[in-house]
Amino acid sequence: xxxxxxxxxxxxxxxxxxxxxxxxxxxxxxxxxxxxxxxxxxxxxxxxxxxxxxxxxxxxxxxxxxxxxxxxxxxxxxxxxxxxxxxxxxxxxxxxxxxxxxxxxxxxxxxxxxxxxxxxxxxxxxxxxxxxxxxxxxxxxxxxxxxxxxxxxxxxxxxxxxxxxxxxxxxxxxxxxxxxxxxxxxxxxxxxxxxxxxxxxxxxxxxxxxxxxxxxxxxxxxxxxxxxxxxxxxxxxxxxxxxxxxxxxxxxxxxxxxxxxxxxxxxxxxxxxxxxxxxxxxxxxxxxxxxxxxxxxxxxxxxxxxxxxxxxxxxxxxxxxxxxxxxxxxxxxxxxxxxx
Numbered sequence: 607x608x609x610x611x612x613x614x615x616x617x618x619x620x621x622x623x624x625x626x627x628x629x630x631x632x633x634x635x636x637x638x639x640x641x642x643x644x645x646x647x648x649x650x651x652x653x654x655x656x657x658x659x660x661x662x663x664x665x666x667x668x669x670x671x672x673x674x675x676x677x678x679x680x681x682x683x684x685x686x687x688x689x690x691x692x693x694x695x696x697x698x699x700x701x702x703x704x705x706x707x708x709x710x711x712x713x714x715x716x717x718x719x720x721x722x723x724x725x726x727x728x729x730x731x732x733x734x735x736x737x738x739x740x741x742x743x744x745x746x747x748x749x750x751x752x753x754x755x756x757x758x759x760x761x762x763x764x765x766x767x768x769x770x771x772x773x774x775x776x777x778x779x780x781x782x783x784x785x786x787x788x789x790x791x792x793x794x795x796x797x798x799x800x801x802x803x804x805x806x807x808x809x810x811x812x813x814x815x816x817x818x819x820x821x822x823x824x825x826x827x828x829x830x831x832x833x834x835x836x837x838x839x840x841x842x843x844x845x846x847x848x849x850x851x852x853x854x855x856x857x858x859x860x861x862x863x864x865x866x867x868x869x870x871x872x873x874x875x876x877x878x879x880x881x882x883x884x885x886x887x888x889x890x891x892x893x894x895x896x897x898x899x900x901x902x903x904x905x906x907x908x909x910x911x912x913x914x915x916x917x918x919x920x921x922x923x924x925x926x927x928x929x930x931x932x933x934x935x936x937x938x939x940x941x942x943x944x945x946x
Contacts, residue, residue, distance in 0.1 A: 646897025726812025
């Protein structure tokens, strides 16, 4: 490209003191041949995030800080986009690390594909043994299924992509991110873009390093909320339900039924009901065997964590989906206009 368009990098940030400096530094070191700005939408963090953001902004005039009072990701994205000056918007999270050349290649792919949004692989990468196990679970079919942006694949149209590099016109056409979707807002936005005739494009050339949660309780909380919001997406858009999203709640239901039947069998002395234990025992054996296969390249300490991490992901997601949201999401839910 002879004339590289200016780009705006928008980052919603909350409680990211551990990763923010690395994430912003990797953006600034991209060596993008066109003009680049970074808009940090900072939520009310409980750690040193604001202090670190202020220091980064003072050291580089390309960085702008805007407040995100709610701390919610879609609100931060919308306020960041509103303050962004350019027609190409690059989404980056506070714990995401761009690979070198990411923005340059993304702009090329936007031009080549004619898409409204392009993205690539969410390359989960852990530092501690536990984080390595979580990263492995993200990448494996046993953990999060066969999602292209977790495992990679051929370039082409996709339902959704990780983060995304957007044409502003597409964001404006659908009204931006739905602020009532506190999670899964990227999937829901891409759904509305596609419903208006837009194209979402996956490219394996694009990769962002993702830093996973660092404790089992944090993973459980993350996936419980993910399950809740996945159910909300399906409630709003029933046609989006598929076996990958329904598998965790079905598995949790079967595990519960099998365990209850087995316990009742022990109490009343019924060998037939005792067979209910086959379900949880079979699941446990499948997870352990699958973990041994998927994690065969991991250090032994990470491999030790892997079965528990995968089971936690499955059960937490499933429980979240079954429980659902207890209150109606705050904020206006966006409607999807007809095809452009």
